[in-house]
Every structure is written in C-alpha cells, then in structure tokens.
Amino acid sequence: MQMKNKRKKYAKSAHAFTQARKNIPGGVNSPVRAFGGTGLKPLFIAAAKGSKIYDIDSNEYIDYVGSWGPMIVGHAHPKVLKAIQAAAKKGTSFGAPTLAETELAKKIIAAFDSIEKVRLVSSGTEAVMTAVRLARGYTKRDLIIKMAGCYHGHSDSLLVAAGSGVAEKGTPSSAGVPDAIAKLTIVVPYNDINAVKTAFKVHKNKIAACLIEPVAANMGLVPPTEGYLQNLHDLCCQNNALLIFDEVITGFRLALGGAQQLFGVKADITCLGKIIGGGLPAAAFGGRADIMDMLAPTGTVYQAGTLSGNPLATAAANATLNMLTKQNCYRKLEILSAKLEKGLTDAAKEANVPVTINRVGSIMCCFFTDKPVRNFVDVRSTNIKQFKKFFAEMLKQGIYLAPSAYEAMFVSLAHSREDIEKTIEAAKNSFRKISRKSR
Numbered sequence: 001m002q003m004k005n006k007r008k009k010y011a012k013s014a015h016a017f018t019q020a021r022k023n024i025p026g027g028v029n030s031p032v033r034a035f036g037g038t039g040l041k042p043l044f045i046a047a048a049k050g051s052k053i054y055d056i057d058s059n060e061y062i063d064y065v066g067s068w069g070p071m072i073v074g075h076a077h078p079k080v081l082k083a084i085q086a087a088a089k090k091g092t093s094f095g096a097p098t099l100a101e102t103e104l105a106k107k108i109i110a111a112f113d114s115i116e117k118v119r120l121v122s123s124g125t126e127a128v129m130t131a132v133r134l135a136r137g138y139t140k141r142d143l144i145i146k147m148a149g150c151y152h153g154h155s156d157s158l159l160v161a162a163g164s165g166v167a168e169k170g171t172p173s174s175a176g177v178p179d180a181i182a183k184l185t186i187v188v189p190y191n192d193i194n195a196v197k198t199a200f201k202v203h204k205n206k207i208a209a210c211l212i213e214p215v216a217a218n219m220g221l222v223p224p225t226e227g228y229l230q231n232l233h234d235l236c237c238q239n240n241a242l243l244i245f246d247e248v249i250t251g252f253r254l255a256l257g258g259a260q261q262l263f264g265v266k267a268d269i270t271c272l273g274k275i276i277g278g279g280l281p282a283a284a285f286g287g288r289a290d291i292m293d294m295l296a297p298t299g300t301v302y303q304a305g306t307l308s309g310n311p312l313a314t315a316a317a318n319a320t321l322n323m324l325t326k327q328n329c330y331r332k333l334e335i336l337s338a339k340l341e342k343g344l345t346d347a348a349k350e351a352n353v354p355v356t357i358n359r360v361g362s363i364m365c366c367f368f369t370d371k372p373v374r375n376f377v378d379v380r381s382t383n384i385k386q387f388k389k390f391f392a393e394m395l396k397q398g399i400y401l402a403p404s405a406y407e408a409m410f411v412s413l414a415h416s417r418e419d420i421e422k423t424i425e426a427a428k429n430s431f432r433k434i435s436r437k438s439r
C-alpha cells in the first residue's frame with residue numbers, strides 16, 4: 001500500500017521548545033504537553049480549524065486531542081468565534097452578574113436531571129476542589145473516596161495515591177501535598193465495588209463523598225462495568241455520603257446529560273468543564289438545591305472567583321451548547337466513532353498487533369494489550385513501547401493523537417468520513433510497521 005509520505009520537518013518546533021524550556025519549567029504550561037510519554041519533542045501549534053491542527057513548521061494534522069476534550073464542535077467554529085467577538089466588544093470582564101451566566105446555568109440545568117442549581121468557575125480543578133469542600137461542609141465529615149486512575153485536577157486532596165492496603169488512607173502522589181491532607185482521601189480500584197463497601201465499613205460515618213469519573217477518561221478510556229455506578233450510588237445513599245460525578249470530560253460529550261444520562265444514575269453533585277467552556281476557560285459544578293445553597297453567599301461553604309462566569313467564556317459556552325442541543329449531534333458522533341473503532345480494530349488484526357480498544361461514544365483508546373482493560377492496573381500493564389512507535393508513525397502520517405498511552409482520543413463533529421478513512425489508512429501502515437519491528 002502506497003502512502004504519500006511527505007517527510008515532515010519539525011525544525012521550528014524544535015527550536016521553539018529549546019527557547020520555551022529556558023523560560024517555562026519543562027517548556028510547557030501543563031506537563032503532558034511536553035510529549036514526555038512519546039520520546040519526541042512537542043509540536044508548537046500555530047492554528048487550528050475544524051478537525052485540523054497546524055504546527056509552526058506548517059505541517060497539517062487531523063486532530064484527535066481536541067484540546068483534551070473541549071473542541072467537540074471542532075476548532076475555531078464560526079458560531080463560537082462570532083459569539084466571542086460580539087462579547088469582547090462589550091467588555092471582557094466586569095466582576096458583576098450578567099444575563100449570559102443565567103442563560104448558561106439554565107442550559108446546564110435543562111441538560112442534567114440531577115442539577116437544580118449550578119455555580120460557574122474557571123477550571124475543572126476548581127470545580128472538583130469546591131465540590132469536595134461542599135460535600136464535606138454538607139455532611140460534616142472529612143474523608144472522601146476516589147478511584148485509582150481517575151484524574152480530578154490538581155487540588156491537594158486529589159493528588160493522592162492508594163495507601164498500602166484496601167481502604168487504607170492515601171499517600172501524596174505529588175511533592176508538596178501534606179501527608180495530613182492525603183490521609184483524608186481513600187483510593188480504591190476502579191470497577192471494584194467491594195473495595196468501596198470495605199472502605200465504608202472501615203470508616204463508618206466518616207466518609208463525606210465518593211468521587212468518580214463515571215466513565216474514566218484519564219487512564220485511556222475505561223468504562224464502568226455493568227451495575228457499578230448504580231451500586232456506587234446505592235452504597236453512598238446507605239451511608240449518607242454524597243456521590244460526586246466528575247463529568248469534566250464526559251459532560252455534554254457522551255450525551256447532553258453526560259454519563260448520567262447514558263447510564264441512568266444520578267449524582268448528588270456533578271462537575272463540568274472542558275466542553276462547557278467551548279474552548280475558553282470555564283467550568284461548573286451543580287447539584288441538588290439544598291446542597292448548592294450551602295455555598296456562600298447563601299451558605300457557609302466559601303467559594304469565589306474573579307473571572308468566574310467570564311463574559312467571553314460564557315459566550316463561547318452558550319454558542320457551543322446551542323449547537324449540541326440540535327438533533328443528531330450525538331448520533332453523528334457515535335457513527336463516526338464506531339467507524340473509527342472498527343477501522344482501527346481491523347487494521348490491528350490484519351497486522352497481527354494485539355490491541356484492546358475501549359470506546360464510549362466519541363471517546364476511545366487503543367491499548368496495546370490482548371487483555372481486557374478494566375482498571376488502572378490493567379492500563380499500566382499495556383505495551384508502552386508499541387504505543388510510542390504507533391504514536392510516532394501516526395504523527396508522520398499527519399494524525400495527531402494524544403502524546404501519552406494514558407490519554408484518550410476524541411472525535412468531534414468537525415471530523416469528516418474522509419478524515420476517519422485517512423486515519424484508518426495511516427493506522428494500517430503504522431500497525432504494520434510495529435508488527436515488522438517487533439518480529
């Protein structure tokens with residue numbers, strides 16, 4: 001099979017990275033951007049449009065990172081740009097309430113059955129951090145349960161790894177996180193309901209909340225097993241703890257009402273981000289009114305933000321959500337993503353490279369393993385060397401995948417059938433090369 005393989009040049013990106021590293025720690029403003037998981041140097045991006053992204057060496061790629069999830073309608077969508085421009089003309093920040101914030105809040109409440117009130121913030125980290133504080137304030141308890149491999153932003157309570165035993169208190173997963181704080185988080189394996197039961201038993205009446213990505217999308221992509229989310233919901237109820245769904249990725253991605261709608265399980269507090277910023281910094285958390293009203297200024301749980309509900313971000317969010325409420329969006333994403341999944345599966349089989357592809361809607365991950373991937377231990381046992389080769393080969397052929405074996409790929413409404421077909425062709429070549437190299 002012949003593939004026009006114009007040799008790509010990366011000289012400008014390489015130079016830019018050298019300069020950046022002199023001025024910015026590691027040359028990047030968020031670690032995974034450094035391409036550390038690939039053995040390559042990062043591309044510096046000049047622009048993006050629709051499903052394509054362009055680096056400063058003028059290479060074009062079909063983009064499956066989508067800014068790590070937000071760009072569900074594609075890059076630089078004319079309607080989003082128009083909304084941002086119109087808002088910018090009227091002033092970029094007031095630190096006072098605006099009509100557009102209520103409009104956005106109403107849209108979020110309409111989409112999620114479990115949300116009666118919602119507060120806007122500027123990042124997913126902030127949303128989850130505050131949801132945890134709110135759960136602690138509401139229940140008057142200190143401990144929280146999180147699942148290994150789920151990412152909830154970089155607040156202290158959530159940069160925590162599992163302790164030594166089941167239901168054991170956690171240990172810091174980052175320098176600078178005090179032991180005393182890590183100890184308040186219990187980390188259990190994803191998809192293991194018995195571990196949660198044990199934690200509730202061992203720490204009776206002390207657990208404020210169970211926090212989970214209902215579909216785990218920060219360890220590749222790991223769906224919940226049958227009944228897991230419902231069981232988690234029931235356990236929280238029985239123990240008077242709150243269930244917090246971190247739908248920063250899955251909200252408005254898997255369905256308008258997120259993973260909750262897809263799996264029919266309601267959370268007490270839901271965290272949103274990524275898509276609801278429409279590519280600008282915005283996030284949110286919401287839930288039952290009695291819980292949400294505990295926030296300042298009505299309640300005693302403090303939270304604030306200078307740029308919360310920022311007019312530009314809110315305009316981008318409203319424009320994006322308006323498009324997503326149009327019929328057929330999620331059907332279209334499903335069809336495109338299913339086609340990509342099948343193409344990748346067949347290509348790997350043809351080349352005799354064992355892979356497990358996990359997919360829920362427009363989020364998927366190709367794991368290099370012949371085993372099922374159901375939790376973080378499974379994810380960590382996949383073949384990273386093969387991932388690196390695959391990543392490099394795909395990049396050469398103009399496909400921009402997430403630069404880490406632990407990150408998912410995102411299909412957007414801007415991806416065309418032709419994009420998907422090109423991607424499958426590139427994957428065929430890439431899998432073949434891997435198979436040859438490992439022989």
Ligand SMILES: *Cc1c(COP(=O)(O)O)cnc(C)c1O
Pocket residue numbers: 122123124125126128151152153154213218246247248249273274283
């Ligand atoms: C990205 C992400 C966050 C953090 O959001 P930021 O906007 O990067 O702070 C939290 N939770 C999940 C599930 C995420 O994917």
